[in-house]
Amino acid sequence: MKTIDIGILGLGTVGSGVVKILQDNAQKITDITGCKLNVKTVVVRDVTAKRNVDLTGIELTDDFTKLVTDDDIKIVVEVMGTVETARSYIKQLLNAKKHVVTANKDLIAQHGPELSELAKQNHCDLFYEASVAGGIPILRTIVNSFAADQVESVLGIVNGTTNFILTQMTQNGLSYAQALKLAQEKGFAEADPTNDVKGKDAAYKMIILTQFAFGKDITVDDVKLEGIDGVQLADINEAAQLGYTIKLLGIAKLIDDKLDVSVGPVLVPSSRPLAAIQNENNAVLVTGKAVGETMFYGPGAGELPTANSVLSDIIAVTKDIVLETTGSRFNGYVKNVALAPASDVIYPYYLSLVLPDKPGQMLKLTEIMAKQKASFNVIKQTGESQGTARISLVTHTMTEAQLNAIKAELKEMPEMQLLAAYKVLEG
Known part of the structure; x- marks a missing residue:
């Protein structure tokens, strides 16, 4: 032998x-x-x-x-x-x-x-x-099981540390700092958790998944990147009241034959299986033109x-x-795919803001939205201390370019503070 x-x-x-x-x-x-x-x-x-x-x-x-x-x-x-x-x-x-x-x-x-x-x-x-x-055999699955299918999107929870932190915030009401400390005590987060909580670890994984699913070599500069270190417990709670769970998702998807890749907090409908992935576990959803949506779930580390x-x-x-067949590439798929412009990337968005609690402020916010031809789907106000009000809303679908323009206008309004602007995954 x-x-x-x-x-x-x-x-x-x-x-x-x-x-x-x-x-x-x-x-x-x-x-x-x-x-x-x-x-x-x-x-x-x-x-x-x-x-x-x-x-x-x-x-x-x-x-x-x-x-x-x-x-x-x-x-x-x-x-x-x-x-x-x-x-x-x-x-x-x-x-x-x-x-x-x-x-x-x-x-x-x-x-x-x-x-x-x-x-x-x-x-x-x-x-x-x-x-x-x-432990999820996702790369070889894409190479073998999707070889004859056209992959339309790959998205999922690909970082166990951030999923543990968000799970603890969602289920146990911990603040971000408390949840991070617990993750470190249990060995799910490093002493320096920067790469995890800033989303860079997930971005590296999405770079590899993008190469396998779409044949496109990208760098971390091509990934629209936001971590979870800015997620507040209030946003977790407000998302829950609206029927969503906040997860750090990596998303790579084709939009009119162009590619968009991002990592950031996303509101996932609580009815979707992805919302139920807890603690250090990972899950990757691959959507193929022929097979439709499939989900691969398991431990993301250990x-x-x-x-x-x-x-x-x-x-x-x-x-x-x-x-005697050594020497073949793990993934030989190569395709020249352009990156999608912000004007082609369309999602509903969750926004949370703090405004002065006085007449006319909601009108100003509405005018900013209307100027960009964007509109609210859901809006709610909660009281804040010291003469301010917290506003949370979910928009109708709009482009990333519209969102960027709204964020730029809000920056010019010193009395308005934008706390969060997260994608919303539709049901």
Whole structure:
């Protein structure tokens, strides 16, 4: 029986999970692939650190070159994090004819096309299923199950930290600061949660999903980005009274054959399944022209769920080695799609504002809206202290360009404070 040796870069949460699953499910993996998979070498920064995984028979080293120079190692798993260091290591590995599996979304979002081309030149596989939505096999599903369909939109909850925070605010009435602190205590948020709460982590995942679904390489500058750090408990409560739940959604959709990609808080009708996705879980909705809307749900992070996605890539590489079919791109779909202008992007919007509690203020707001040919669908006022009133409203559908013009006019009105302007997902 053929034995395929594996090297691993990094032995944190995901790296340890990969070793555990390979050990626990060795016989099943052998039955499926016809090969014995053996972890031979693991590269870490500190070889003296205590590990919570059995490393019997595995070489633990801080010398990366051992992975590059060992001809027996055919597959290397990169789960060390970082961007530039990981990029350098993976380039060396690919040039040494090693197949690479990574869970590094930041790296793939920024340098995926470059590394995929290098892998192809070296007839190597480069797979990264675990880079998006943890344990949900969404990338391979888009590649295989939607190969003959035209994807019209991909949207969903792709960051577990922000979903946990918003769930705690919605269900338990916690403030943003309280919910963030709880997420950090439970290990769902980093000590520095900036990338999560500012939406950058979700944006990186949407970059990868956009490439798979629409064949378009974009950068983070192409993603309209807003985080959850400005979401107030009052907006959560007002959305609930209107029949909505606020979620941080990544949305990539075709509009008249042009592409729009965004990440931000969105009001989701409480009747939709997406509104019921709680805490650290993720969900991705893919709408195809033929199949319609499908939803993929599961844990968005964690040792074993993410490691399971890594293992699916390892098994895919192993099958390619056996069949001698290595070197194909994970996703070969390429299409020249222009980005949609703001005048083509249409949604209802939720706005919340603080106005002076005196006559004529609602008239001024109405005039601003009317000037942009926008109108209210629902509007409500709640009392505020010190002579102000809080207004929340949902507009009829309008373009993003209209919204931008309204926001610009409100900026010129110092007595009016715009607190939130969020998309509303229609039912």
